[in-house]
Amino acid sequence: MTTRTEHTTAVPATTDGTAGSAATDSIPAGTAAGEVAAELAAGSRDRIDALDDRIIGLVQERMAVSAVVQEARLAAGGRRISLSRENEVLNHYRQALGKRGTTLAMTLLELSRGKS
Numbered sequence: 001m002t003t004r005t006e007h008t009t010a011v012p013a014t015t016d017g018t019a020g021s022a023a024t025d026s027i028p029a030g031t032a033a034g035e036v037a038a039e040l041a042a043g044s045r046d047r048i049d050a051l052d053d054r055i056i057g058l059v060q061e062r063m064a065v066s067a068v069v070q071e072a073r074l075a076a077g078g079r080r081i082s083l084s085r086e087n088e089v090l091n092h093y094r095q096a097l098g099k100r101g102t103t104l105a106m107t108l109l110e111l112s113r114g115k116s
């Protein structure tokens, strides 16, 4: 079966009868690009969307649990933020995911901090 994904929509065809540029050629099956197209057709984007929904749900759950801890500390006369604990969280993400894991952890902490 020859599965081809057309990528000609935004780029006009040549007018002199020659073949179009690589950007306008269809992607033949059996090439790396064809494999990517086949993967997409197989529903990989649906899986990514489903994973993103789960990640968003987990982030919201994390925010709620974090709020409980923060409110309890405030009620006991403490501070909302614990920098030593936040450093543990940052290190955890950096060890698991590398430098960009730290960036992700910072964003999670910002989302979880609530009102300061």
Ligand SMILES: C=C(O[C@@H]1C=C(C(=O)O)C=C[C@H]1O)C(=O)O
Residues within 6 Å of the ligand: 065, 066, 067, 069, 070, 080, 081, 082, 083, 085, 086, 089, 108, 109, 112, 113
């Ligand atoms: C939830 C806590 O409170 C705050 C929120 C944190 C978090 O969301 O991970 C970490 C440290 C604190 O700034 C905690 O101390 O564990």
